[in-house]
Amino acid sequence: MSRVRLGRREFVKLAAAAGTAGLAGLDSLGFVADASAATLQDEWIPTTCHMCGGTTGVLAHVVNGRVIKIEPNSANPVGIANISTDFQQLKASGARMCPKGNAAIMSLYDPDRIKTPLKRLGPRGGGQWQEISYDQAVTEIAVRLGNVKATYGPQALAWFAEDASFNAIQQNFCYAYGTPNWLNHSNICDVSRKVAFLNTMGADRPLPDFRNTKYALIFGWNPLGATKWAHLPRIILDGLDSGAKLVVVDPRCSETAEKALAYGGRWLPVKPGTDGALALAIANVIIAEGRQDTNFIANWSTGYGEFAALVASKTPDWAAAITGLDAQTIREVARELATTKPAIVDVWSGPGQHMNGTDGSRAIASLAGLIGQVDLPGTMIIPERKGPSYAVRAAPAGARVDGKGTKYPFGHSSGIYVEARDAMITGQPYPLKAAVFVFQNFVFSVPNTAKNLQALNNLDVIVSVDTHMSETALMADYVIPGTHYLERWDVAPQWVTFQATSLRQPVVPPLFGQKAEYEFVADLGRRMGYTDHPFVVPYEQYLDESIYAGMGIRLSELKALPGATWIGTGTRYKKYETSGFGTPSKKFEFYSQQMAAKGLNPVPDYTPTEDGPSTAYPLYIVNWKEALHTHSRTMNNRWLMELHGENEVWINTARAASLGISDGDTIEVENQYGQAKGRARVTGRIQPDVIGMTHGFGHWALGPVAKGKGINDGQFIAGKADRISGQAAHKDGAVRIRK
Amino acid sequence: MSGHASAASKMMFVDLKRCIGCNACSVACMQENNLQFGIAWNRVYGVEGDDYPKPDVRVLPMFCQHCSSAACKLTCDNLGYRAIVQRADGIVYVDQSRCVGCQKCVPVCPFKAMFFNTETNKAEKCHYCMHRIDAGLAPACVITCMGITREFASPSELLARHPHAAQMMRGNANALYENMGEKPMTERATAGNPGASECHW
Numbered sequence: 001m002s003r004v005r006l007g008r009r010e011f012v013k014l015a016a017a018a019g020t021a022g023l024a025g026l027d028s029l030g031f032v033a034d035a036s037a038a039t040l041q042d043e044w045i046p047t048t049c050h051m052c053g054g055t056t057g058v059l060a061h062v063v064n065g066r067v068i069k070i071e072p073n074s075a076n077p078v079g080i081a082n083i084s085t086d087f088q089q090l091k092a093s094g095a096r097m098c099p100k101g102n103a104a105i106m107s108l109y110d111p112d113r114i115k116t117p118l119k120r121l122g123p124r125g126g127g128q129w130q131e132i133s134y135d136q137a138v139t140e141i142a143v144r145l146g147n148v149k150a151t152y153g154p155q156a157l158a159w160f161a162e163d164a165s166f167n168a169i170q171q172n173f174c175y176a177y178g179t180p181n182w183l184n185h186s187n188i189c190d191v192s193r194k195v196a197f198l199n200t201m202g203a204d205r206p207l208p209d210f211r212n213t214k215y216a217l218i219f220g221w222n223p224l225g226a227t228k229w230a231h232l233p234r235i236i237l238d239g240l241d242s243g244a245k246l247v248v249v250d251p252r253c254s255e256t257a258e259k260a261l262a263y264g265g266r267w268l269p270v271k272p273g274t275d276g277a278l279a280l281a282i283a284n285v286i287i288a289e290g291r292q293d294t295n296f297i298a299n300w301s302t303g304y305g306e307f308a309a310l311v312a313s314k315t316p317d318w319a320a321a322i323t324g325l326d327a328q329t330i331r332e333v334a335r336e337l338a339t340t341k342p343a344i345v346d347v348w349s350g351p352g353q354h355m356n357g358t359d360g361s362r363a364i365a366s367l368a369g370l371i372g373q374v375d376l377p378g379t380m381i382i383p384e385r386k387g388p389s390y391a392v393r394a395a396p397a398g399a400r401v402d403g404k405g406t407k408y409p410f411g412h413s414s415g416i417y418v419e420a421r422d423a424m425i426t427g428q429p430y431p432l433k434a435a436v437f438v439f440q441n442f443v444f445s446v447p448n449t450a451k452n453l454q455a456l457n458n459l460d461v462i463v464s465v466d467t468h469m470s471e472t473a474l475m476a477d478y479v480i481p482g483t484h485y486l487e488r489w490d491v492a493p494q495w496v497t498f499q500a501t502s503l504r505q506p507v508v509p510p511l512f513g514q515k516a517e518y519e520f521v522a523d524l525g526r527r528m529g530y531t532d533h534p535f536v537v538p539y540e541q542y543l544d545e546s547i548y549a550g551m552g553i554r555l556s557e558l559k560a561l562p563g564a565t566w567i568g569t570g571t572r573y574k575k576y577e578t579s580g581f582g583t584p585s586k587k588f589e590f591y592s593q594q595m596a597a598k599g600l601n602p603v604p605d606y607t608p609t610e611d612g613p614s615t616a617y618p619l620y621i622v623n624w625k626e627a628l629h630t631h632s633r634t635m636n637n638r639w640l641m642e643l644h645g646e647n648e649v650w651i652n653t654a655r656a657a658s659l660g661i662s663d664g665d666t667i668e669v670e671n672q673y674g675q676a677k678g679r680a681r682v683t684g685r686i687q688p689d690v691i692g693m694t695h696g697f698g699h700w701a702l703g704p705v706a707k708g709k710g711i712n713d714g715q716f717i718a719g720k721a722d723r724i725s726g727q728a729a730h731k732d733g734a735v736r737i738r739k
Numbered sequence: 740m741s742g743h744a745s746a747a748s749k750m751m752f753v754d755l756k757r758c759i760g761c762n763a764c765s766v767a768c769m770q771e772n773n774l775q776f777g778i779a780w781n782r783v784y785g786v787e788g789d790d791y792p793k794p795d796v797r798v799l800p801m802f803c804q805h806c807s808s809a810a811c812k813l814t815c816d817n818l819g820y821r822a823i824v825q826r827a828d829g830i831v832y833v834d835q836s837r838c839v840g841c842q843k844c845v846p847v848c849p850f851k852a853m854f855f856n857t858e859t860n861k862a863e864k865c866h867y868c869m870h871r872i873d874a875g876l877a878p879a880c881v882i883t884c885m886g887i888t889r890e891f892a893s894p895s896e897l898l899a900r901h902p903h904a905a906q907m908m909r910g911n912a913n914a915l916y917e918n919m920g921e922k923p924m925t926e927r928a929t930a931g932n933p934g935a936s937e938c939h940w
Contacts, residue, residue: 069770072882096885102766224759224886233885237757255759258796262756269792627761638776639769643762652791684791 040064046073046564048492048504050485051100051107052630053163053185054078054228055492057563058101060507067486067508070104072097072230075563077496079230083381084498084570086211086235096234098227099628103639108484108511112636112703113467115512118479124457125475127701134480134515141478142527144461145177148434154178155398156433158420160440162465165490165543166518168390169534170438173521175393176530180400181432183415187721188445188728190349191412192357195725196604199410199592200365202582206380207497208344210244211235213378215340217247217333218256219275219364220350225255226625229495240265245340247333249275250350251622252650252692253685266333269687272620272731273609274323275351276360278330279367280606281319283311285334286370292338293372296588300576301369303591303603310603322606324687338371342378345371350622353731354609358410358724362592362604369588375574382575382582386568387493387501388543389550391533401432408726409598416726417446418719424455434461438517439482443471444632444696447730448673448719449712465517468636474701481514488516489543491558499568501551503558518542600724610732611718613689617671617734619655622692623713632696636703647697647710648681651737652688656680661739671735674715691737695730748828749872751881752890752897752904753800760785760798764880764889768802771868771879778854780865781880800888802880803852803865805831811844811853811864818843822862832866835859 042063049056049070057076061069072079072095077087079095117137122128132140148156158181161170167184174182186194194204210216210223210232216239223232237259240246246265248257257267270278286292287308297304316327316334323330337343347364351357373379402419404411421442424432435442435456443452456462456475464473465480473479490504510516515523518539525535534542544555551558551566558566580586584594596602613620628634628644635641649669651661661667663682668675669691676698686692697710717733760783768774768781784799806812809831812823822837823844833844833853838861845853845862853864868878876882877891890897897904 093887094882096887097763097767097883098885099761099763099766102763102770102883105770225761227759227761227885230885233757233759233761234887237759237886241757253792253794253796255761258794259759261793261796267792627759627763639766642777642779643765654791683787684794685787685796686791688791 044071045505045507046075046503047486047507048076048490048502048564049097049101049104050490050504051098051104051634052228054098054230055494055502056097056101056230057095057502057565058097058104059563060486062507065508067105067108070097070101073563073565075561076494076502076565077231077498077500077567078494078502081211081231081235082207082229082496083209083211083377084496087496087498090234096230098230099643100630100634100637100640101230103634103637104484104486106637106639107467107634108486108508110468110636110638110703112469112705113484113511114469114473114479114481115514116481120477124462124477125453127474129479137478137480138520138523138527141461141463142524144477145434146528148461149177152431152433154396155181155401156431157181157435158183158401158432159436160184160417160438160442162439162517163414165388165390165546166516166521168392168546169518169521169525169542171392172534173525173530175395176525176532176535177528178396180395180398181402181415181420183402183417183420185440186414187412187726188417188730190352190727191414191725192352192361192722192727193348194412195358195410196347196361196365199583199595200362200369200589201374201380201382202586202589203382205495206374206382207495208346209235209342209378209381209497210239210344213239213244213342213344215245215247215337215343217249217337217343217345217367219249219279219347220352221346221348222250222254222256222624224259225627227627245336247336249278251620251687251690252624254624255627258685266329268325268329268333270323270325271687271689272622273351273354273356273360273612275347276356276363276604277314277319277322277606278325279360279363280311280314280604281316281330282334282337282367283307283363283370284314285316285331286338286367287311289335289338291335292370296369296372296374300581301588301590302585303589306603307366307590310605314606324689337367341371341373342376343371343373344379345373346380350731352727353729355611355720355722355729355732356607356609357722357727357729359601359604359607363606366590366604369590374588375576377573381497381571381573383495383497384499384569384572384575385493385501386499387550388491388546390546391549399429401430402726403429404726408721408723409600410595410724411726416721417442418448418721418728419726421446421452421455421719424458425451433459435459436463436465437472437476438465439467441466441470441472441632441702443475444699444712444714446719447714447717447728449715450673451719465520468633468702470633471699471701480520481512483510483514483516487511489518489539491543491547498571501558501566503555503564505559505564610720610729611734612732613734617736619735619737620690621669621671621713621716621733621735622690622731623695624692626694629694629696632699632702635697635699635706635709638705641705641709644694645709646679647694649678649711649737650681650683650686650692652686652690653682653684655688656682659737659739661737665739667737667739669711669716669735669737671716671733673718674712676711676715678711691735749891749893750897751867751878752892752901754888754890755798755800757886758783758798758800758888759886760800761885763883763885764800767879767883768865771871775856775858778856778863780852780854780863801850801852803831803867804850805829805867810847810849811862814844814847826869828872830867830869830872832869833862833864835861835863838862
């Protein structure tokens with residue numbers, strides 16, 4: 001909860017000295033420029049935020065070499081709007097920024113940053129380190145990785161890459177070394193959604209045009225809490241103020257569901273992992289009542305007959321029993337959706353992070369086709385993007401360790417973290433002996449914390465590149481100090497519906513003289529004997545070449561543009577009329593031939609998810625993101641932690657009463673995977689069979705501010721992945737709680 | 740029209756219905772004003788009912804209301820320090836050079852908007868980013884607000900956009916802010932939030 005929370009009576013009186021979670025007593029970090037010094041340099045430098053992956057445009061105010069303020073960048077659409085005409089119209093009113101973006105200087109100047117390369121002394125995870133030179137670190141890591149390759153073969157290395165412009169050099173390193181096991185973040189994020197949309201409307205990330213819609217039905221997404229792209233609140237609230245109706249499907253009354261209710265919409269508190277059943281029942285009603293878009297279906301889709309046959313038995317009564325909603329509500333929502341246009345149907349990681357995530361998401365995506373609401377103003381828009389092009393050498397021939405493309409037929413290019421983790425434990429399909437983590441807190445980010453630690457304990461060599469001593473860095477043999485986004489280059493093709501790409505540039509040099517991640521990989525590559533491109537190319541030159549290859553402009557030109565943001569062609573609609581959808585059939589696919597070819601159900605039938613409640617563990621456990629924090633990495637940021645310094649365990653009021661739990665009680669959360677204490681937050685804002693919490697708290701490392709605050713959700717999760725996409729099933733779990 | 744607001748002065752219009760409670764305002768203020776750890780001039784309160792499955796959730800971003808007869812200022816004046824000053828444009832600020840750090844102003848604020856800085860040993864609070872206003876800029880909280888919850892504009896501009904704001908301005912001479920102040924919310928028309936009730940603050 002991002003707010004100071006008071007009871008009604010106290011709230012009225014403002015009597016309780018609630019205040020914010022106190023961090024009083026800490027000295028100022030002294031990030032403000034010395035006012036007495038002569039002002040030698042005072043500039044505003046445009047760059048692109050990376051406090052989360054949202055890449056919002058920002059301006060950094062730098063005075064005498066110190067960053068003293070971050071403000072929104074109105075030349076960059078992220079923070080303004082995701083439709084080109086809205087962006088142009090709203091530009092003058094200024095871009096916006098989230099609280100994390102506002103707190104960037106507190107992480108840049110965090111006294112707890114890693115400042116020098118470290119080499120492990122004593123037992124793994126014991127926290128004893130020797131400070132070593134960068135050259136010694138690179139040399140020793142090269143020798144250790146060389147030994148792994150000589151002894152076990154190159155496939156014994158798995159590399160977990162930060163997903164940015166230097167993703168490609170990390171991939172090149174893996175392929176030069178000879179391992180196919182290059183992985184990155186997406187498979188612990190939203191690849192069920194990607195596979196679902198790719199296999200229906202032929203684009204892996206369509207974006208909703210909230211500002212111009214009249215109806216938005218969103219499943220398991222909280223864009224007003226997990227704000228990510230800073231324009232989301234504006235475009236959603238503008239839509240609502242213009243009369244749009246918002247319906248939010250979520251076991252928790254999220255900040256988005258809260259606004260749905262405030263504006264006369266609906267919160268549909270489903271049981272976790274049942275969203276697909278709801279979507280199929282909505283389709284059932286629409287088809288039974290003849291409300292589908294027959295024109296769109298006839299001209300632009302394929303497989304409608306098979307889909308209609310699938311949903312014929314998926315009645316509202318059937319779905320009511322599964323979801324916990326009532327059948328009449330399902331009918332009403334179906335009718336509203338089919339008759340209020342333009343309409344958005346969208347789904348993100350709530351339904352996606354279950355074992356049935358891809359099919360559930362595909363059922364939801366199918367609704368957009370059923371009502372013909374695709375690539376029109378006010379609907380789901382297929383974005384057109386243009387960005388840098390990175391050269392990557394061919395992958396080595398050997399099989400990947402994580403089953404991408406085999407065990408997981410639609411496994412995303414980012415790989416499958418949980419499979420790589422399991423291979424570290426079981427040695428199957430072959431053993432892993434070394435791992436490199438670049439800005440990844442693997443221990444916290446992959447479901448099943450105990451297994452993650454067990455896995456890392458089985459490795460011979462672990463290297464972590466990070467700004468902070470994360471739980472993963474703590475397990476490493478070598479820790480290389482990483483760079484904050486304000487210290488480094490990058491290029492960000494923006495997630496808006498039109499062409500827009502912005503530059504990230506160092507606004508101050510790396511504070512500790514450390515190398516940027518790209519440079520570390522290049523140095524390591526050269527030390528391993530790789531003398532080809534990109535290992536011998538300086539970072540700026542590499543970026544310039546990649547930008548020119550993909551966009552036809554030079555780095556210097558991008559840098560000189562207003563707000564260091566390049567804007568290309570505007571939003572275009574109904575692109576399928578000229579080029580078809582990006583599916584094999586060029587049609588919107590209710591039935592996927594390529595899924596059938598890979599032995600999967602070609603239509604998105606509902607299957608129950610896994611690891612749900614049992615007699616021993618009767619409550620679902622879910623987790624979510626909030627505006628004040630990113631993943632598990634902002635919990636040492638003093639400003640953000642002042643405002644929300646501990647996650648609470650949300651429990652429905654009636655459930656809490658039956659268990660004798662009161663708001664604020666310390667409770668024990670337990671299942672077969674983990675046991676921990678948390679603070680109860682008793683609320684009417686969560687489904688009675690569900691408990692949950694913000695993801696990313698409960699650290700035992702990361703920094704003194706983070707340590708010991710709140711409860712880690714990942715410890716309670718089995719740690720499997722959706723069998724189609726390889727998406728980690730972060731939200732499949734059940735626990736018992738007691739006071 | 741607000742009693743103290745000159746034609747040139749600007750008011751804060753906060754649409755509670757659009758506030759998502761994200762705290763961007765809080766952190767923007769910390770950045771802009773280099774606040775001591777533990778102090779947030781901008782805070783966001785929330786209140787919610789237990790009425791599942793339709794919980795009544797309200798969000799209230801709270802900061803100094805710049806009251807025209809401010810309790811903090813009256814207290815300070817009565818003690819003879821006169822460290823709390825109201826400008827012609829209505830902004831109430833703590834003159835740091837006059838504050839003696841007696842802290843008597845802190846508990847009297849009905850909005851809990853006055854703070855005591857243990858590094859400077861002086862009282863402090865939101866001063867509407869008057870350094871920015873004097874430079875022609877909007878306050879830091881306004882320019883970051885993702886919900887476009889806060890509007891900072893002249894009374895005439897606000898009236899043009901929100902005709903019903905006339906009642907708020909007429910009804911409360913102290914208000915630089917549409918729907919709260921010293922008086923209970925029930926006494927005000929509440930722009931964009933017809934369902935507001937007294938529990939909102």
